Amino acid sequence: MDFTKILTDHYAVVVVLACLILGYLIKHTTFLKKIPNNDIPAILAVVGAVLNCVVNGPGIEMVVYGAFMGLASTGLHQAFKSFIEGKSTEEDAADGVHDIE
Numbered sequence: 001m002d003f004t005k006i007l008t009d010h011y012a013v014v015v016v017l018a019c020l021i022l023g024y025l026i027k028h029t030t031f032l033k034k035i036p037n038n039d040i041p042a043i044l045a046v047v048g049a050v051l052n053c054v055v056n057g058p059g060i061e062m063v064v065y066g067a068f069m070g071l072a073s074t075g076l077h078q079a080f081k082s083f084i085e086g087k088s089t090e091e092d093a094a095d096g097v098h099d100i101e
Helices: 003-010 013-028 037-056 060-085 089-095
Strands: none
Touching (some): 013 060
8 A cells, every 4th residue: 555645546635625724813913822732633623524525525535634634734833833933842841832822
């Protein structure tokens, strides 16, 4: 089984970008700041699953891949933030940085 073929067949950039934007809005919008940081990945996983079913059609695989893409958007945000701030992963681990900011 070729993982890259599976990923490219079911990967939708629009789902990742939509989840990335939604996560940013949840974090930085005044009326959504009441949502705890720990809940943002779970919200994005659910939204990613639903959006992927809309884009690629319903199915258990689409739900799983969509949830994965929603969670990947959280990791993408953290990686981009670390890159912009110039922090390495060792510095992040030492600082205890693990939430979405």
